[in-house]
Amino acid sequence: MTTAPARAPQTDTVDVAAATPDQEQPFAELGLKPDEYQRIRDILGRRPTAAELAMYSVMWSEHCSYKSSKNHLRQFGDKTTPAMKEHLLVGIGENAGVVDIGDGWAVTFKVESHNHPSYVEPYQGAATGVGGIVRDIISMGARPVAVMDQLRFGAVDHPDTARVVHGVVAGVGGYGNSLGLPNIGGELVFDASYQGNPLVNALCLGVLRHEDIHLANASGTGNKIVLFGARTGGDGIGGASILASETFDDTKPSKRPSVQVGDPFMEKVLIECCLELYAARVVEGIQDLGAAGISCATSELASNGDGGMHVDLENVLLRDPSLTAGEILMSESQERMMAVVRPDQLDEFLAITSRWDVETAVIGEVTGTGRLTIDHHGERIVDVEPRSVAHDGPVYDRPYARPAWQDGLNADTTLALARPATNAEIRATALQLLGSPNLASKAWVTNQYDRFVQGNTALAQPDDSGVIRVDESSGLGVALATDANGRYAKLDPYTGAQLALAEAYRNVATTGARPLAVTDCLNFGSPEHPDSMWQLVEAIRGLADACQVLEVPVTGGNVSLYNGTGEPGLIDSAIHPTPVVGVLGVLDDVADATPSGWTAPGQAVYLLGTTRAELDGSAWADVVHGHLGGLPPAVDLDAERRLAAVLTHASRDDLVDAAHDLSEGGLIQALIESSLRFGVGVQVSLDPICERDGVTPFEALFSESTARVLVAVPRSEEVRLVDLCTARGVPTLRLGETAESCSPGAGTPVDESDHVHGPAVEVQGLFTLPLAEAREAHEATLPHWFG
Numbered sequence: 156m157t158t159a160p161a162r163a164p165q166t167d168t169v170d171v172a173a174a175t176p177d178q179e180q181p182f183a184e185l186g187l188k189p190d191e192y193q194r195i196r197d198i199l200g201r202r203p204t205a206a207e208l209a210m211y212s213v214m215w216s217e218h219c220s221y222k223s224s225k226n227h228l229r230q231f232g233d234k235t236t237p238a239m240k241e242h243l244l245v246g247i248g249e250n251a252g253v254v255d256i257g258d259g260w261a262v263t264f265k266v267e268s269h270n271h272p273s274y275v276e277p278y279q280g281a282a283t284g285v286g287g288i289v290r291d292i293i294s295m296g297a298r299p300v301a302v303m304d305q306l307r308f309g310a311v312d313h314p315d316t317a318r319v320v321h322g323v324v325a326g327v328g329g330y331g332n333s334l335g336l337p338n339i340g341g342e343l344v345f346d347a348s349y350q351g352n353p354l355v356n357a358l359c360l361g362v363l364r365h366e367d368i369h370l371a372n373a374s375g376t377g378n379k380i381v382l383f384g385a386r387t388g389g390d391g392i393g394g395a396s397i398l399a400s401e402t403f404d405d406t407k408p409s410k411r412p413s414v415q416v417g418d419p420f421m422e423k424v425l426i427e428c429c430l431e432l433y434a435a436r437v438v439e440g441i442q443d444l445g446a447a448g449i450s451c452a453t454s455e456l457a458s459n460g461d462g463g464m465h466v467d468l469e470n471v472l473l474r475d476p477s478l479t480a481g482e483i484l485m486s487e488s489q490e491r492m493m494a495v496v497r498p499d500q501l502d503e504f505l506a507i508t509s510r511w512d513v514e515t516a517v518i519g520e521v522t523g524t525g526r527l528t529i530d531h532h533g534e535r536i537v538d539v540e541p542r543s544v545a546h547d548g549p550v551y552d553r554p555y556a557r558p559a560w561q562d563g564l565n566a567d568t569t570l571a572l573a574r575p576a577t578n579a580e581i582r583a584t585a586l587q588l589l590g591s592p593n594l595a596s597k598a599w600v601t602n603q604y605d606r607f608v609q610g611n612t613a614l615a616q617p618d619d620s621g622v623i624r625v626d627e628s629s630g631l632g633v634a635l636a637t638d639a640n641g642r643y644a645k646l647d648p649y650t651g652a653q654l655a656l657a658e659a660y661r662n663v664a665t666t667g668a669r670p671l672a673v674t675d676c677l678n679f680g681s682p683e684h685p686d687s688m689w690q691l692v693e694a695i696r697g698l699a700d701a702c703q704v705l706e707v708p709v710t711g712g713n714v715s716l717y718n719g720t721g722e723p724g725l726i727d728s729a730i731h732p733t734p735v736v737g738v739l740g741v742l743d744d745v746a747d748a749t750p751s752g753w754t755a756p757g758q759a760v761y762l763l764g765t766t767r768a769e770l771d772g773s774a775w776a777d778v779v780h781g782h783l784g785g786l787p788p789a790v791d792l793d794a795e796r797r798l799a800a801v802l803t804h805a806s807r808d809d810l811v812d813a814a815h816d817l818s819e820g821g822l823i824q825a826l827i828e829s830s831l832r833f834g835v836g837v838q839v840s841l842d843p844i845c846e847r848d849g850v851t852p853f854e855a856l857f858s859e860s861t862a863r864v865l866v867a868v869p870r871s872e873e874v875r876l877v878d879l880c881t882a883r884g885v886p887t888l889r890l891g892e893t894a895e896s897c898s899p900g901a902g903t904p905v906d907e908s909d910h911v912h913g914p915a916v917e918v919q920g921l922f923t924l925p926l927a928e929a930r931e932a933h934e935a936t937l938p939h940w941f942g
Contacts, residue, residue, distance in 0.1 A: 166480075167205040169535045176202050185212035191549055198543050206529065206536040209481035213447035214454060215548040217716055222549050223682035224714045227692050230699035231709040239708040242671055245368060250291040250443065251361075252710020253368055254672045256741045260625050261365050262633055263295045266305070266358040266676040266737050268715035273355035276414040277322025281355050282330040283391075283417040286489050288359040289334065290422070290443035293429050294492070296369035297361030300611065301623050302331050304341040304357050305637050305676070305735050306600075309350030311592040311940050316345070319353050320941055327357070328603040333419035334426070337612045338604035339621025342637060345592040348731045352718040356676045356735050360635060362625050367433055371442040372459035373495045373521050378439055380453070380464060380519035381501075383508050384425050384491040388474035391415035391448070391487025421490040428511035429492065437504045440495035450484045450544070452493040453519075457527045457541035460495075464541065466519035468531040480531040495521065555688035560726045565646060567784030569770045574853050581853060582922035584779060585823045586932050588857075591778040594820050595936035613745035617832065619662040619816055620740075622748045630744030636662035637738075640819070641731025642772045643787035648690040649697035652734040653790045656701045657861055658818050659738040664799035665814040665864055666748045667806025668740030673702055675712035675736050680719035680729025687719065690732040698734060704792040707738065749806045751815040752832020753867050756895035758812060760837055761873075762822070762888045763798060763880060764863030766844050768854045774819045775857045794862035797883045802864065804883075810876045813867035823856040825865050826916050827929050836914035836926060839891035847888065852921060867893055891919070 165171060172178075182192040185208065195203050195211050203211060217223060232247060240246075244261055245253035251265035269284025285302060292299045304327045309316045331338050336359075373380065391414065432438050440460070442452040449471070457464040468480055478486070496504045501517070508515040522528075527544065529537035575581045588594050597616060606615040613632060614622035620636040638658040644651025660670045677694060680687030691714075702709055719729025742748055753760075770776055771785025805811045815829045822844075830837050844855040868876050873889075880887045895914060914926045 166531065166534050167536065169204055169538045172204045173201045178202065180208055182208060182212070185209065186216055187212050191215060194549065199539065204536050206480045206484055207539060209485045210450040210454065210537065210544055213450050213485055214544045217682070219447050219451060220548040221714055223551050223553050223716060224691060225550050226552060227695045230695060231702070234699045234703045235708045236703065236706070239706050243708055243710065244365065245295070247709065247711050249711070250294045250371060252672065252674065253295060254710065254739065255365065256625065256631065256633060258626060258629065258631060259365055260631060261363050261368070262360060262625065262739065263292055263297045263363065264358065264360045264635065264674055264737065264739055265291055265711050266356055266637065266674045266735060267713040268676050268678060269355050269357065270352065270678065270715050270718060272414045273323050274319060274351070274353050277319045278326040279414050279416050281323040281326030283415040283489050284355055284357045285327055285330040286417045286419065286422050287445045288357045290445060290492065292359045292361035293426055294369065294371065294441050294443040295361060295363070296367040296433050297363035298430055299336055299359050299361045299426060300609065301339045301360045301621065302336050302358060303339060303621060303635060303637060305354070305639070306342065307344040307346065307349045307354035307733065309345065309353065310347040311345040313350055317941055323353070323355055324600050324603055330417055330419045332605050334423050335608050337606050337608050337615065339606060339612055339615040339623065339635065341616065342639065343597050343600055346641065346731060348641065348727065351720045352730050354678050354718070354730070354733060358637060358674070358737055360623065360633070369433065369438060369441050371455055372440045373456035373464055374460040374462065375439060375497065376462055376521055376523045377498060378521040379496045379498060379501055379517050380466060380521070381494045381496050381504065381515060382471060382491065382518050383494065383513050383515040385418060385421050385488060386472045386474040386514060387478070387483055387486050387491070388488045389478060389482065389486065392482055392485045415487050415489050417489045424511055424513060425490055425492065428508055428513045431507050432504060435503060435507060437496060437500040438494050439497060442493050444491035444493060446487060448484065448486045448488065454527055454541045454545040456493065456495065458545040460521065463522040463524040463526045464519060465522050466529045468518070468529050470516050470518040472514055472516050480536050553682050553688045554685050555692050556685045557689055558686040559724070564726065564784050565786055569776050569782060569785055572776065572780050572782060578921045581856065582924065584775065585856070585924065588774055588778050588820050588824060589827055589929060590932040590936050591774065592936055594774060594824055596934045598934060599937035599941060613748045614666060614750060617828070618751045619665045620668070622666055622742065622745050624745045630746050632742045632745035634663045634666045634668035634740040634742060634748070635737060637735055638662065639733050639735040641733040642777065642783055644690070644694060644732040644734060645783065646772050646785060646787045648693040648732050650787050650790055651732065652694040652697040653701040653792070654787060654861060655734050655736040656698055656705070656738070657790055657792065657795045658816065659736050660705055660707065660795055660799060661816045661864065663738045663740035664802040665751065665816055666742065667803055668742045669803050670705065670707055670738050670740045670799060672739050673707050673709045673736060675709060675734060677712070677714045678718055678730065678733040678735065679716055682716050684723040684728065686724060687729050694732055694734045698736065701792055705796060747806060749811055749814045750832065752813055752829045753835035753837060753893040754812050754833055756835055756893050758867040758869055758893045759873050760839060760890050760892060761866050761868055761876065762844065762863065762890050763801065763866060763885050764794065765860065765886050766848045766850055766855055766858055766863065767860045768850050769858050769860045770854070773821070773857065773859045788859050788861050791862050797885050798862050798864060801880055801883050801885050804879060805866070805876060810872045810879065811866040811868055815865045817863040817865065818859060821857040821859050827924070829865060830914065830916050830926055831930055831933060834914055834926060836894045836916060837891060838894050838917040838919065840919045843888040843890060
């Protein structure tokens with residue numbers, strides 16, 4: 156007896172969905188709340204098809220829709236003044252911001268997160284994070300020229316930290332190095348708050364001429380929709396809706412299949428192919444495929460255009476032919492782009508992609524219907540208004556409130572903490588901080604990255620900013636720095652966000668660059684918890700206010716939420732609030748960029764700025780006492796502006812040969828780092844600081860007061876520098892001189908091992924620290940923990 160073949164399951168078409176309103180659908184498994192699912196039904200006037208449900212679920216996810224932060228993010232636009240828009244060519248809302256840097260040149264830059272995938276599968280999570288941000292830059296019409304990474308891991312001695320560190324660093328380096336992009340700087344932080352939620356933020360910088368800017372919109376009825384690059388596979392399905400938009404939960408199914416898999420060599424070919432397509436003027440609009448894949452690209456292109464779009468999904472080239480229509484739409488397979496091409500230019504477009512051996516498929520066209528329709532093998536599976544998918548999703552005014560534990564945290568200051576009582580103890584404390592994981596040399600990481608490929612890198616880590624040449628003929632270039640201090644933001648998220656901006660702004664200015672624009676990546680806990688939501692709201696408000704004062708616009712960025720696994724309402728239920736802020740500045744000639752280390756002996760060392768007794772939240776409190784409490788250092792944005800003006804002027808007129816900002820670890824950390832940079836010692840006295848600012852020697856060395864910079868000044872330029880600072884209202888103190896070698900002076904307590912004749916850091920009356928000893932402490936930490 157023969158058995159009849161099994162009937163293929165009925166395709167869930169639009170007509171089927173209309174005829175079966177009561178069919179149960181897995182909306183919760185796709186990350187949608189019951190009220191959101193009902194809203195989709197109300198919009199469509201029926202239940203969604205399986206494919207429509209997939210589209211709405213990814214596009215309405217927190218990661219894609221910003222539904223919890225959108226109302227607050229509007230401040231960045233509302234507080235942008237006409238003066239701040241002077242150099243802004245493309246602002247918030249596109250794949251990346253674009254700013255004018257002069258002579259017809261523009262740069263585009265953006266920072267984004269790939270946090271949750273990098274915990275699940277560290278190598279691919281980090282690698283595809285780099286790949287995704289690079290494609291954002293390509294989609295603006297630019298050539299990517301540099302990357303940076305901002306990394307935060309759990310406690311350095313936790314048994315799982317090494318797994319994540321090794322995978323992430325290898326992933327960032329493996330992808331960026333394969334693309335031939337220099338990694339010019341970033342951050343590396345270890346803290347127990349990031350144990351289950353490491354932060355992997357990646358920034359990319361691109362260069363283009365003004366006339367080469369491309370935008371993500373599908374206009375022109377009859378224009379073709381072309382998908383090109385890698386084939387679509389099963390990797391990354393649901394990444395945006397589930398992996399990046401929820402808190403990790405051991406009771407839920409494994410999220411490992413949601414991590415994307417990258418191919419940097421395919422991406423390198425894609426970069427060059429796109430640039431040739433742009434040069435041939437055969438691209439009307441373009442969108443990279445990242446989070447939400449084809450769902451995002453089609454709905455955003457159509458929503459941004461002036462008509463509609465039709466797609467025949469069976470034309471999508473697949474790695475896995477078993478994928479359902481919903482899976483094809485949700486897949487986040489990497490190295491893919493979607494272009495809008497005029498019919499009369501299609502053959503030329505296809506000829507170029509063929510020359511680069513980039514697989515290409517025409518999957519649809521722009522229509523005048525105002526609808527996004529998608530057919531699969533002739534059956535209509537999607538019929539939606541594209542704006543309802545891409546831009547008009549739910550927006551929440553989440554409840555938020557100052558945490559119940561905040562007052563207690565702020566009351567627990569450092570005043571009661573034991574301080575070093577002797578000169579020997581101060582010296583030992585300086586060494587302890589120098590070798591601590593967050594202040595130790597990052598060379599173990601940065602040596603795995605190529606910082607100088609392409610030959611345009613003027614400065615890179617460990618300098619305060621990365622500096623890249625844009626125009627070989629004139630030397631025109633840009634400086635980039637990113638900063639964040641989660642400990643400060645935990646104490647006060649409003650001030651903490653401003654301090655992150657102030658430090659990045661200051662770091663750019665130390666090179667001599669004029670700060671011009673901002674990108675940000677806001678990493679916070681669950682928006683469904685009032686404590687974390689309050690931190691996010693305060694940080695956005697603080698950053699928007701500070702950008703207005705400093706007159707640097709936010710050009711774009713990213714929000715990463717649900718970075719927490721603890722019980723709501725507790726002080727440790729989420730990561731430290733971490734608003735990563737990137738600042739871009741312009742240099743007329745990168746050959747004049749100022750490095751962070753002393754370059755020669757015999758130069759005067761000046762401290763610019765005022766020192767206060769500000770040790771709450773400091774590296775000293777953390778490293779020596781494991782303490783976090785009190786209030787962060789005061790932020791003085793007017794002082795930061797005046798300081799930056801002095802630094803850019805001083806660099807332009809060759810008044811300084813080195814400049815290094817004071818931040819974590821305070822003055823002593825900056826002195827040692829500046830000496831280690833090129834192996835030139837320094838002799839300083841703290842008396843001028845203590846007498847003028849009323850602080851103790853310990854406070855002078857370890858305070859983390861802001862708006863301060865150390866500069867090395869040629870003897871012939873001291874008067875001009877002091878006059879400049881006086882005219883701009885920047886306090887100055889001459890602390891000492893750089894020195895090729897140091898011998899302890901009268902009154903400096905030493906032991907036999909301190910009698911050095913090589914380069915050293917000498918703090919007169921307190922201690923001498925040979926650079927050989929300092930270097931050993933500084934460079935041993937990360938290799939000790941990670942090999």
